[in-house]
Amino acid sequence: MPWDRNQMAARAAEELEDGMYVNLGIGIPTLVANYVGEKDITLQSENGMLGMGPFPFEGEEDPDLINAGKQTITELRRTSYFDSAQSFGMIRGGKIAAAILGAMEVAENGDLANWMIPGKLVKGMGGAMDLVAGVGRVIVVMDHTNKHGDSKVLKECTLPLTGKGVVDRIITNLGVLDVVEGGLKIVETAEGVSEEEMRAATQAKIV
């Protein structure tokens, strides 16, 4: 059985180590926070916060306290606030250990496309280009294929790039792949998914 959204998030949470400062993207990556368990992880929100807490209880929402998805959140005892220039200074400066984010396409050389479909409404890249260029490790979490059944793990990206050669690890509903010299390497497959099934769903070269 391929992993569902929560299983993918739980697998991504295994990538995180005690003491890490981490940035989580919108969608499945947000769910990763539910699976860090006892590990001491500090979440960054790139609009200017380290130590992001959960959603507030009803009636305790604060318009001055939101995450990068513009959602109301809360602070923790460890929380610090700063401006956008310093926030991206710590991202660009490599101080954030990892970013976990979604993608439309990933290529075998680590190219990532997740911000723009030509001809469709373009909303902007937000902080995604800065994050993938700056953080220590880029982990993509996404479905292995699109809704038409086409592979999203490609030889070359067809969409405009968010970053060139930036992805380190890909976690999909079928398993885990690493970007290595010459292509992708299968790290593991979801329970009940064979290596052959993963290869068949992957357009990129698997070495």
Next chain:
Amino acid sequence: MKKVYSSASEALDGVLQDGMLIAAGGFGLCGIPELLLQAIKDAGTKNLTFASNNAGVDDFGIGILLQTRQVRKMISSYVGENAEFMRQYLSGELELEFNPQGTLAERMRAGGCGIPGFYTKTGVGTVIAEGKEHKEFDGETYIMERGIVADLSIVKAWKADETGNLVFRKTARNFNPPAAMCGRICVAEVEEIVPLGSLDPDTIHLPGIYVHRLIQGTHEKRIEQRTVRQKEGA
């Protein structure tokens, strides 16, 4: 020099000009200079370029200036929440320059610090890099981005003293300090102007040297995405 003005319109008097570049603080609808934006709408200033991370929503933030066609160009990282924006953009009435969010913040900070350009890895190998100088440092490729110096900055803070020292609150700080720094003139709106000496000098986020005019007012502070969790056992 007196910095405190009685209203947003008065604080902007003699400052606004058609065609000017305005840097605005805020992220989404959080920490936006809502009173100054309303005053710019009332003044009817035209052909404006805004350097601002977002463009507000249809009826709040910079969105109110899109309704009145006062904006010619946006320099932003994300503009997804605004239907009128998209309509004007797709019809060619509105120019849009996408900047990666950190590049936009650093362009403002650099502009305010007298740094005309800087090199960054952000955007290398993407459409953002097209036409920009590439340079190698220690085996890695970087692109040059320009600092922004705005004709006017408009920002929102929580508290100020009458010399313009500013204190922000939680994530409402966001783009406000870099936006304030990059303006030739900066006008700030705050929730409260407190007596001189009552702000702890060690806790001032932005020194008053960057702030030229100041108003106190009441803010709507609209929430864009209200998300809550249930109390356990409730």
